[in-house]
Amino acid sequence: MKNDLDMTLIPQHIAIILDGNGRWAKKRGLPRFVGHRRGAFNLRDISIECDKLGIKYLTVYCFSTENWKRPAPEVEFLMTQPIRYFKKYKDSLYKSNLRLKAIGRRDRLPKEFLNMINEVEENTKDHTGLTLTLCIDYGSYNEITTAVKKIAMECKEGSLNPFDITPDTITDHLFTSGYPKLDLLIRTSGEIRISNFLLWQLAYSELYFTDTYWPDFNKKELIKALIDYQKRDRRYGGLKK
Ligand code: IPE
Ligand code: IPE
Ligand code: MG
Helix, strand or coil: CHHHCCHHHCCCEEEEECCCHHHHHHHCCCCHHHHHHHHHHHHHHHHHHHHHHCCCEEEEEEEECCHHHCCHHHHHHHHHHHHHHHHHHHHHHHHCCCEEEEECCCCCCCHHHHHHHHHHHHHHCCCCCCEEEEEEEECHHHHHHHHHHHHHHHHHHCCCCHHHCCHHHHHHHCCCCCCCCCCEEEECCCCCCCCCCCCCCCCCCEEEECCCCHHHCCHHHHHHHHHHHHCCCCCCCCCCC
């Protein structure tokens, strides 16, 4: 199947809504956290595959601004699992060429979680391979509201003229400022919705939905999504080439 992939048409930036961990576990009679654990391992594998394929940016939805509504033990697990995971794998991460970033609200995360994010970002900032961005306590409404506040402050302070605000001004004030345009969004688990993810960035992205639960979304599934993407005719309002 990999032969059907056109290596000259690899997207620069893909995003994934990592969904279905809980259902993956339930189907097997296992507690939900086992699904989250498998999901974390899968993210590592898929990041390595994306890097090998030459994708430059992979942006993944890990925890939304709405996910705090879940039962406390699940939230607790989701806020501590990455810390255990990074402790275990940080040496190999630092030896790799992956650049890790986290975007989202920072004011509600446990201190230990924040420290880990800062440490990982600092230690991988000069890496030149795939930029893997974890969206944690992320929601598009919050991201856009934050951007609007920053723009309003600049106008108030006089460094920006309101008449000079363009779509690029907004793009440049989002958490993803400086990132290449989002080419492809993948959502696993069969849900056909965006759930407050990258609303502005998605304006002209291709969308791909699969019934596969995130822990089962392997290299073969990734290549299938990329082949599907390569068949799309991206017209941006123009006419077929
Ligand atoms: C995605 O899996 C991970 C998070 C949202 C944290 P879910 O936990 O949403 O799994 P389902 O959708 O209940 O199967
Ligand atoms: C979206 O998944 C958020 C993440 C994957 C982190 P949810 O499982 O929270 O989304 P809904 O509630 O089904 O829309
Ligand atoms: Mg879900």
